[in-house]
Amino acid sequence: MAALMRPQVHGHMDLPQCRRHHVSGLALLLCHLQVVVTVLPHIVSWSRRLNKYILDPKMGGFPFPLTLTGVHMVFCSTVSWGLVRLGMVDAPQMPVNTYIRYAWCLPNLAD
Numbered sequence: 001m002a003a004l005m006r007p008q009v010h011g012h013m014d015l016p017q018c019r020r021h022h023v024s025g026l027a028l029l030l031c032h033l034q035v036v037v038t039v040l041p042h043i044v045s046w047s048r049r050l051n052k053y054i055l056d057p058k059m060g061g062f063p064f065p066l067t068l069t070g071v072h073m074v075f076c077s078t079v080s081w082g083l084v085r086l087g088m089v090d091a092p093q094m095p096v097n098t099y100i101r102y103a104w105c106l107p108n109l110a111d
Contacts, residue, residue, distance in 0.1 A: 054060040054068065062068060083089040 051068075052059075054062045055065055057063075080089075084091045
């Protein structure tokens with residue numbers, strides 16, 4: 001049975017181990033923070049490289065950076081909508097007056 005278990009490296013705990021064991025909220029938060037801190041710089045660096053390739057006239061030569069930004073926003077919105085519709089992520093519950101107040105930066109008129 002011990003041969004089937006993965007060896008645990010001291011100081012590192014991945015997401016499945018965090019969810020498998022009952023840990024405190026702080027330990028789970030630190031575990032998720034470690035994953036974000038480890039993965040996020042790689043995603044950002046690859047995004048910069050891709051944008052440089054797409055927008056550079058010598059390489060990709062895409063002449064419309066605002067269109068590229070719009071396509072990116074539509075893609076992210078579609079993925080987010082799909083994740084909510086498939087039930088993988090819970091949609092935030094927000095009253096309409098709060099949404100309008102924060103979306104349009106209005107003072108507290110409804111309350």
